[in-house]
Each structure stands twice: as structure tokens, then as C-alpha cells.
Amino acid sequence: MSVLVYLESWEGNFKKNTWESAFYAAKTAEMLGTEAIGLCIGNLNEDPSVAGQYGISKVLHLEDAAFNSFDANNYGAAIAEVAASQGADTIILSGTFNGKALAPALSINADAALLTNVVALPESSSPFSVKRGVYSSKGFNILSSDASKRVVVFVPNSLALEAGEGSAAVESVNAGAGDTKAVEVTEVDRVKGKIPLPEAERVVSGGRGLKGPENWGMIEELAEVLDAGTACSKPVSDMDWRPHSEHVGQTGIAIKPNLYVAVGISGAIQHLAGVSASNTIVVINKDAEAPFFKAADYGIVGDAFEVVPKLTAALKEFKANN
Amino acid sequence: MHNILTSAFFRLFSRHRQYHFSEYLFMKVLVCISHVPDTTAKINFTADNSAFDKNGVQFVINPYDEFGLTRAVWLKEKQGASITVLNVGTAETEPTLRKALAIGADNAIRVDAEAKDAFFVANQIAAVVKEGDYDLVIAGRESIDYNGGQVPGMLAALLKWPFINACVSMEGEGETYNLVREIDGGKEKLQASLPFVVAGQKGLVEEKDLRIPNMRGIMQARSKPLEVKSPVDTEAKTQTGVYSKPAPKSAVKMVDAENMAELVRLLHEEAKVI
Known part of the structure; x- marks a missing residue:
């Protein structure tokens, strides 16, 4: 069993947010006594082996025209397939717009429990439990799951990032987009220089x-x-x-x-x-x-x-x- | 009687859908309604911190769902549609469903069950959608109580329908819709064909456009059908545990308006955020 983390990129570039996901996954893997594997989807301008500095042992790179534009169901199906092929029972996502959109489809495809709005590293491994924000940050709840697999979506800026030494091996990987009809993205309009x-x-x-x-x-x-x-x-x-x-x-x-x-x-x-x-x-x-x-x-x-x-x-x- | 006639009418129409590409479709829209504490409610938990304390709390339609409901009412007014509102919950959620009927929904369905978790709820809704031959499902991006943001995406995956999250615009007629969703640092425009699931928010309609129930609507809502269904058999995948409140903030440190250098020093040396 291992931990898989989706290392999101934007127009081929990584952000600090990507490495927070990597670090979250590595820390979770440490708690579970296993390794953390990264998954990048789409064309990249940057070298994902940097993920090694945050504790990722290996990065898988899925490059396929089917994933050139975002579709929640397609991405969810692909990540679930990679998780299955890697024997990953814990999947980590950052709560970005795309992370939140694809997480539910991923959990259905992977037959995994879904734990979202998580504000810190997991509390315990057996049962797997997390602290999450409820009532719009007016409260917290400890949510647990005894399902055999789980998807964890954490709130960005939930932990202090620490970079160490290391370089992750990068391998290419294949996965299908599933059988749900995709939406057709016609235009992506990001404001230059604006911080999400x-x-x-x-x-x-x-x-x-x-x-x-x-x-x-x-x-x-x-x-x-x-x-x-x-x-x-x-x-x-x-x-x-x-x-x-x-x-x-x-x-x-x-x-x-x-x-x-x-x-x-x-x-x-x-x-x-x-x-x-x-x-x-x-x-x-x-x-x-x-x-x-x-x-x-x-x-x-x-x-x-x-x-x-x-x-x-x-x-x-x-x-x-x- | 009215119910039987209209549903026969919908079926007739949906059977002939393929012949009506160039015309407005008479759509069957399902709007998912969460029953949540009012946005101004003080949040407290029961003495053993095992549950939300409902004492003295007023419940409302989840604000994100309200945008979707008004958008559905527009569809109905512009091109003809029937609107069913749905809640998975116990009988205490019925006043919220009646409010949705007063705003303009035609009928309501309540799946009679405690909403154990999102997976459970999504499966209940999926069963209703499959049975009811709906063309479009609109839900809120998240509910303001559990903030999970899970149900709409799970529903889409269970139905194998396209899913548009954080949707801020939905325009179209016939089978194909132009939609806009929020993404990190911008917006994405896309097209999708019916049937699909939208998880909406402000932008789907504007705040000023939100429909509020008027007296006529409230009177009509009393006689609109509210069907109670038994849940389908599904296990929850998660269990809620202890609730807690955020730790109280330490007292605010006031800084003189003339001394911004002091604020900068505090942010650097004390808070360590710059």
C-alpha cells in the first residue's frame, strides 16, 4: 500500500501549492509507514523530480491529449486508475478549484471514502481520521473512515512547507479517461499575475x-x-x-x-x-x-x-x- | 390528477426530444436543496460535542442552492421547464422544501433519511434522478454546514454525467449549454450537452436577482405536491466524531494609526508573516 498525490500544474508550471501537496502526502505516508508517489498530468515546462525535496520517492507523468483540458470525471477516472495500478490506498489532493472538482469523481471511481476541507495532517491511521472545518470555519469535526481506501482533500496553507534534499525518479504512466462524456473547454481565461x-x-x-x-x-x-x-x-x-x-x-x-x-x-x-x-x-x-x-x-x-x-x-x- | 397529467406530458416530450433540436426543450430540472443553519446563526455543539446544537437555530435553504433554484426558475420562465426540489433528510427539513416551492419549484421530493454522509446522499439523489428521467441537476457548490462540496460531483460520477463545479454562468437552449466555471486565478468557458450536473454559486444569478417567496407563492406552495420517498440501501463511508470550536483569539493589539513602522515591525518580528 502507498500514498498517491496529484501534483497539479498550471499551464505546465508548478506552484508552492503543488509542493505543499507533495509534503502533505510524504508526511501522511510517514505516518502510515509507506512511500508517497506523485502523479503529474499534462505537459510540463518544469522538472517534477523536485518533488523529491519534499519526500516524494517517485513521480509518474501522465501525458495524453485526452487530458489537455480539464474534465472532473476524466481526471477522476485517470487518477483512480493510476492509484489502483500503484496499489495506493490513500490519495491526496490540494483543495484547489480543480482538486475540489475532481475529488468526488475520483472517490467514486476508486471506491474510496472522501474526506474534504481537511485543515491539518491526518490525526490517526486506524481508523483513518482527519480534522476538518465545518460550519464555515466556525467549528471543526474529527471525521473518520474505516473504508479500505480514502481520498483526502486538504485546505491550501494547512501546513508549513519544509524542503529537504532529494530528487524523485520520473516515469511515464498511462491511464484512460473513463467512459463519461467530457465537457468541452472552449477558453481558459486566467488573469496574469493575479494570485488565486x-x-x-x-x-x-x-x-x-x-x-x-x-x-x-x-x-x-x-x-x-x-x-x-x-x-x-x-x-x-x-x-x-x-x-x-x-x-x-x-x-x-x-x-x-x-x-x-x-x-x-x-x-x-x-x-x-x-x-x-x-x-x-x-x-x-x-x-x-x-x-x-x-x-x-x-x-x-x-x-x-x-x-x-x-x-x-x-x-x-x-x-x-x- | 394534475400530477399524473403533467408527468405524462413530460414523458411524451422526452420521448420526442430528438425531434425538437431547434426548439426550446421542455426540461425536467432537479434542484438539490440543503437545509442549513442561517448564515447569522451562532454555532454551538451539544454538551458531549457529538452533534450540532439546533437549539434556537433558524434553518434556511443553503445559500449556494438558492442561486441554482432561481436559475432553474429562469429556465422555467424563459423556455419552459418543470422544477423538482429534493432534500435528503428527516421531516424537519420540510419547511425548507416548502420555501423552495414558494420560490417557484413545481413539486418536492424528500428522501426520508438522516443524511449520513455525502456518499449516502449522492446515492439517494442518483436513485431519484434515474427514476425521474431528469435532464439537468443543479446543486450548490457546497453546503454551509458540512462544507464538503462532495455530493454534486459524486452524483455526476454515479450517473456518468458531465460535471461543472463552481459554475458561475449557464446559458443555452436545446441540448447544448455554454457554461463558465471558476478556476484558480480566473475562469474557464466550456460547453456541455444535457444531461449534466451543475454545482453552482453566485454568478449563476446575481444576489439581487434571487427570488424571495411572496404571499401568493407561499399560498400556492401549501398545495404543491411533496412526495416522501424511502431511501435506497447504501452504506455511509465516513463517520463524524467530536466537534470543537476554534481556539479563542488572544486580545487584539492596537497600533497607533500614525505608527505604521511599528505594525510592520510586529508583523515581521512577532507574527513572522513578512
């Missing part, structure tokens, strides 16, 4: 306190100096000041960055639900009574239009000296 929110390590978010979409320049400047993704509260996206894809909170995207900077957001319970898993929260609000301060690590009472440019300047100075 679910995996962003730092996020700067703006609320109604910013008064209008024309004032987002300072949010973007702060995000740029922090190398952060940009987000917004629900009212801001509902008023179309910012795109839906930036809405973080209970009915938007739930995030788990190292640093979350909230500007002009009062901190309604629905917003806190989506962001309270953040490691460090900085709240900037002119209202000292804003409920968000209770959930914050650092608070600044002040006018966002004065505080944010000062913070950006201070960060630039810090970066110049460090």
Missing part, C-alpha cells in the same frame, strides 16, 4: 468603508508590496465594485492565508466565517467599535485613506532594508 485566493499566503481585502470601486488603487498597491491576493467583502461584490471571484466569506471563498489585512470591513459574522482561519489578521477601520477588532491580532483605528498609504510606504521601506 484559496492558496494566497497573504490577502488584502476591502469593504464598504472604501466608499467606491475607484478607491481600490491603494488596496492593489498594498497587495503588490505584500505580494498578496486581493479580496473583498460580500456587499462590495454585490454592488459590483469588485468581481464575485474576490468575495471572501461564508458564501464566497473561504481562505486560510498567513496574513489577512481587512480594510474598511466591519466584520459581520458571515465575513468572519470565511476568513477566521487566517493565521494573522490585521484590521483597519475608522470605527473603534467594529466587531472585526475582536477577531483581529492587530488593529488600527483610523481613516483607511490615510492609514493604507502609510502602511504601504512603511512596508516599502522595510523591504528596501531587508
Whole structure:
């Protein structure tokens, strides 16, 4: 028995998120007393043997025109087939958009239990149990399964990445796409240079306190100096000041960055639900009574239009000296 | 009587579907409805932390499902469709199904069972879909209680239907639909042919477009059919254990608005996030 991890790539490139998956799988394999095998799907610009630094013993590379565009059922079927051929009983995915989309099909194809929204390394191996977020991060639950196989989908930024020495052997592998009709992808439209929110390590978010979409320049400047993704509260996206894809909170995207900077957001319970898993929260609000301060690590009472440019300047100075 | 006539009508139509490519199809749409605590609800667990404490909690249609339900109502209004809403749960979920009927669904089905886990629920829905000859299933991307995001994708895999997750747009008529889904850092446009499963969210319709039950809808909903079905035999694959709440945050450290250098120092030296 072994652990298989899907090493996701984007237009042929890996991200830190890929290596977090590798590291998660290696740590899980260590707990189970077995090895962790990586699986890459599609054309690659980068060398996947780097996965060895994170504890992966071997990387399988599936290259086939059938997988040039994403289809949840096709990818799920292929990963299940590779898992079966490798005798893997534990399959690890990161909770990216594609990871979340394919995990259910994978679990059905592999006849495995599915454990999603997992926030840490597995708790125990017998029965296999994990800690997962429930009620939009307002609670946690220990979920266990005595099924013989399982798929684990963890929330990005769930563990601190450690790189060691090593290089994984790379082998090619074949697998079929299953017999479900695929969707036909007509266009992939990624915003260049934009950091996807679910995996962003730092996020700067703006609320109604910013008064209008024309004032987002300072949010973007702060995000740029922090190398952060940009987000917004629900009212801001509902008023179309910012795109839906930036809405973080209970009915938007739930995030788990190292640093979350909230500007002009009062901190309604629905917003806190989506962001309270953040490691460090900085709240900037002119209202000292804003409920968000209770959930914050650092608070600044002040006018966002004065505080944010000062913070950006201070960060630039810090970066110049460090 | 009404029920028998309309279902006979659907069957007639679905049999002749292949002859109606150029026309609007009269579709049978199934919308999956989760019964979840209101978004403003305070979350507490029972004294032994073995379950969610329902005391004093108001339950609502899962917000992600609401977008899908309104989108289905649009299909019905624009091109003709019948909408069935479905929940797998005990009798306490019926007020939520009635609300969905008041918003514009035609009939409801409740599979009478505790929703043990996603695999169990997906199998129940798959059985309903196979029996009911549906053309399209719309569900929410996830439910705001268990946040699993599993049921729609499992359902699609069980049915061997195409699956579109995190769907933010669905436009089309006839057999083929143009859809948009969220992906990391952007969007993906795609086409799919009926039947398929959509896991939707805001964007499928906008927040301002969400239908709210009006008095007429509420009155009509009372007499709309709500069928209770027995579950099919399926084992759950997972078991929930102890619940807990996040550890309380330590007190907030206030930093003077004039002293951003101090905040930067704290973020670097204390929080170690920059």
C-alpha cells in the first residue's frame, strides 16, 4: 500500500501549492509507514523530480491529449486508475478549484471514502481520521473512515512547507479517461499575475468603508508590496465594485492565508466565517467599535485613506532594508 | 390528477426530444436543496460535542442552492421547464422544501433519511434522478454546514454525467449549454450537452436577482405536491466524531494609526508573516 498525490500544474508550471501537496502526502505516508508517489498530468515546462525535496520517492507523468483540458470525471477516472495500478490506498489532493472538482469523481471511481476541507495532517491511521472545518470555519469535526481506501482533500496553507534534499525518479504512466462524456473547454481565461485566493499566503481585502470601486488603487498597491491576493467583502461584490471571484466569506471563498489585512470591513459574522482561519489578521477601520477588532491580532483605528498609504510606504521601506 | 397529467406530458416530450433540436426543450430540472443553519446563526455543539446544537437555530435553504433554484426558475420562465426540489433528510427539513416551492419549484421530493454522509446522499439523489428521467441537476457548490462540496460531483460520477463545479454562468437552449466555471486565478468557458450536473454559486444569478417567496407563492406552495420517498440501501463511508470550536483569539493589539513602522515591525518580528 502507498500514498498517491496529484501534483497539479498550471499551464505546465508548478506552484508552492503543488509542493505543499507533495509534503502533505510524504508526511501522511510517514505516518502510515509507506512511500508517497506523485502523479503529474499534462505537459510540463518544469522538472517534477523536485518533488523529491519534499519526500516524494517517485513521480509518474501522465501525458495524453485526452487530458489537455480539464474534465472532473476524466481526471477522476485517470487518477483512480493510476492509484489502483500503484496499489495506493490513500490519495491526496490540494483543495484547489480543480482538486475540489475532481475529488468526488475520483472517490467514486476508486471506491474510496472522501474526506474534504481537511485543515491539518491526518490525526490517526486506524481508523483513518482527519480534522476538518465545518460550519464555515466556525467549528471543526474529527471525521473518520474505516473504508479500505480514502481520498483526502486538504485546505491550501494547512501546513508549513519544509524542503529537504532529494530528487524523485520520473516515469511515464498511462491511464484512460473513463467512459463519461467530457465537457468541452472552449477558453481558459486566467488573469496574469493575479494570485488565486484559496492558496494566497497573504490577502488584502476591502469593504464598504472604501466608499467606491475607484478607491481600490491603494488596496492593489498594498497587495503588490505584500505580494498578496486581493479580496473583498460580500456587499462590495454585490454592488459590483469588485468581481464575485474576490468575495471572501461564508458564501464566497473561504481562505486560510498567513496574513489577512481587512480594510474598511466591519466584520459581520458571515465575513468572519470565511476568513477566521487566517493565521494573522490585521484590521483597519475608522470605527473603534467594529466587531472585526475582536477577531483581529492587530488593529488600527483610523481613516483607511490615510492609514493604507502609510502602511504601504512603511512596508516599502522595510523591504528596501531587508 | 394534475400530477399524473403533467408527468405524462413530460414523458411524451422526452420521448420526442430528438425531434425538437431547434426548439426550446421542455426540461425536467432537479434542484438539490440543503437545509442549513442561517448564515447569522451562532454555532454551538451539544454538551458531549457529538452533534450540532439546533437549539434556537433558524434553518434556511443553503445559500449556494438558492442561486441554482432561481436559475432553474429562469429556465422555467424563459423556455419552459418543470422544477423538482429534493432534500435528503428527516421531516424537519420540510419547511425548507416548502420555501423552495414558494420560490417557484413545481413539486418536492424528500428522501426520508438522516443524511449520513455525502456518499449516502449522492446515492439517494442518483436513485431519484434515474427514476425521474431528469435532464439537468443543479446543486450548490457546497453546503454551509458540512462544507464538503462532495455530493454534486459524486452524483455526476454515479450517473456518468458531465460535471461543472463552481459554475458561475449557464446559458443555452436545446441540448447544448455554454457554461463558465471558476478556476484558480480566473475562469474557464466550456460547453456541455444535457444531461449534466451543475454545482453552482453566485454568478449563476446575481444576489439581487434571487427570488424571495411572496404571499401568493407561499399560498400556492401549501398545495404543491411533496412526495416522501424511502431511501435506497447504501452504506455511509465516513463517520463524524467530536466537534470543537476554534481556539479563542488572544486580545487584539492596537497600533497607533500614525505608527505604521511599528505594525510592520510586529508583523515581521512577532507574527513572522513578512
